[in-house]
Amino acid sequence: MYKVLIIDDEEPLREAIKILGDWELHGITEVLEAENGKEGLEAVRVQRPDIVLVDMRMPKLEGPEFLQIVESEYPDLVAIVISGYNDFNYMRQAIKSNTVDYLPKPVKKAEINKALSVAIARLEGKRKKIKEYNERNMAINMSLPMLKQHTYFSLIEKKFNIQTIKANLAYFQPDYANTSLQVILLRLLNLEKIAVTKFNQELDLLHFAVTNVINESGEEGIACYSFVHPKKQSDIFIVLTHKGNPSQAAKYEAASFIKQRIKKLEELIGIISIAAIGPVYPDPFSLNESYKIAEQIMNTINILDRKELVFNEPDEQAKLKMHSLTPKAPLMRHALEHDGRGIRHSIIKEYMRTVELSGYLGLGNAYRNQEELSMLLYDIALELGVSSEELAQVKGWIGADFEFKDAAEFERTLMLLVDRYGELIATVLIWKKAFDVNEIKSYIDRFYFQDIKISLFTEKYFISRVHLMKLFKEEFGCGIYEYAQKVRMEKAKELLNDPMLQIQVISELVGYSNNHYFSKAFKNYYQISPTEYRARQSDNRP
Known part of the structure; x- marks a missing residue:
């Protein structure tokens, strides 16, 4: 591109x-x-x-x-x-x-x-x-860390060739048959914010710093390797390798090790994170099972009561308490259509009261609700006349402002979503009442000799340049500048019929400060120069 x-x-x-x-x-x-x-x-x-x-x-x-x-x-x-x-x-x-x-x-x-x-x-x-x-x-330079990452991620995704994986493991971990592995899933809760405030939006550099802190020498008998989830930048895979079959004490030491790393990340970089620990398996080909359990634990962490940094078991409440904003769609549409900011906020507050009364909101459920609300608002905006081009800017909204580490911040992200969509919809609805595309045509018909600027109309009606030009073309069959050129050329033709007017004067009257450029534009439009046109008209006079 x-x-x-x-x-x-x-x-x-x-x-x-x-x-x-x-x-x-x-x-x-x-x-x-x-x-x-x-x-x-x-x-x-x-x-x-x-x-x-x-x-x-x-x-x-x-x-x-x-x-x-x-x-x-x-x-x-x-x-x-x-x-x-x-x-x-x-x-x-x-x-x-x-x-x-x-x-x-x-x-x-x-x-x-x-x-x-x-x-x-x-x-x-x-x-x-x-x-x-x-x-x-x-x-030539494929590094050992890259080989490790490729091998572990293939095992986590369960997409691999057994012989290739065995060869890779034998290369960087010759005694792999005598080890046990487990996956720990680390979630960075303020990744975007720290990337903006401390790393000049360089996510790769921030990820490098995070994995460096995690990969420092750990407990005796435990080897640690971490890398970024290729499909989710806020998640870090941590693969712990234990010698032999670890005891219960060794498993506890792993949790202690991860907790130390989480505290160090906040102290050194400002990153706030939580971890879900998958079980240990003696077979490296079971790494996918360890990951799936770690992911389940992560999704069920209760953000209403998140006191711990490291979690070992899924929260059983996740099976019973699920929350959704979909039933609020009709009321939300009414609030957005009538610019009811107070109503929008009350819908979110009522939802959060229901959540708090239940005593449980799983992290995975919270992310789904955030995405659910975003899709709901997007569909409502389309129904109310917001163009897909204007809605494209929503992609730029999802960033540091929409991260959350607890229930209060989660509520704030929902408020931000409804407010930003609300502002966009309100602007379009105001424009719909005030805007008439015929005004642009009338303006050009009257002031064709002036420099026609699209910004004059975009600023007046709070409408995007692309959408304005699209509406004009749909109404009149040509673009704004094409129409302005048509009006200028027709007026020039009319003025050339008056032999008393010099071509230089005519060019200025129709908005061209340069006679040479006017002549070229006229010839390009009519396939004949102004001088030739005037001569032909003179020959046709009785």
Whole structure:
């Protein structure tokens, strides 16, 4: 997947490029914009696009200087130059900077997509070489920890070839036949929060720190190896290897060892965690059974009364006390539709009172309720007219704010969910009452000669740019900038019938400050230049 940045000081041209580019065909998933060279350079440094389409004459930082800087700082960035000037110095800098193409304005669909194809081919060639290099290194440098992780996870998932697993165990643990194994499941309850506050959102670095603390030398006769659950980043697998068949005292020492590690994680890193201990098995091929019991224990931990750090047995209450928010769906829909923040909160509070009166809420049940509420709110939002594009932002909400370590924090996460969906739904409902897409058309009909900015309407009606342009196209059969271009060209045609008006004046009257660009735009639209059109009209007059 690739990311593109368009840099041009003319918004209509940026929109034209966005309309003309076959982005999905080229595997381009994100198209960014900047209105001058300085802003474009900042976007390159922050957003790190793969391809940049850049104008050569811009305010603040011109194209040639921009290309010189990115060539030095970002040699892998692929550039396509778009310019209305055939200046030799511009072309020379473009060639020197190894740009893919030099396209004249106004841009044409075939030209821009051909240039994008060449740019993508160049990027894929580079990526292929990097991939081949990395694969060679990986094959050469596969480490012992990686072999351990692969072997243990295969045993935990019960997806393995027996001969391969035996060969792996014999390689890193020659006496494995004389050992017993068990799985301990460690749950990091504030992973996202610590990643943000202490590790600059680098989860890999945080995981490395956590496993390093756990893997320190443990009790005599116990070997410890830990690694991150590949499918759930808040979970850490800890595999303990005991010599021979451990006694009850050795099993107790394992619990003591894990408790010490949990306390050390909080002391050194700030991580709050709990552990569920699976039973010991003398056969390494029973590691899956140890894990399943550890997972069962973890899911039944009572978050209303979580006094311990380490748990050895599942809570029997889990079989009898299950809670759900699904019956509250009709009432929640009513609250969201009428912006009833107090009602929303009372639904959550009533649910939590029921939970507290029962005296039990299993950790697994709490996670399911959180997911259940999120899906319920998502469906209600869709029914009330929130677009799937706008709901996509919900994915960004699930993070540090939705972690919890006890009942109070769990309740807070539910409140946050209903409030954030409530705010989104309320915005859409207000917009539905106030917005009329015909207003945009009327505005363009009156002010076609001005710089038409989409932000004028998105800010007025609190609507996303993508959704606004979609509504306009559904109503009028073309995009906003396409319609503005149509109005300008029709008005230009009308003004050209007056021989007293100079073409330079007409270009200004229809919103073009540059006569050269107006002439090109007119010819591109009508397949005839303004001068030729006027001459033809003059010949047809009696």
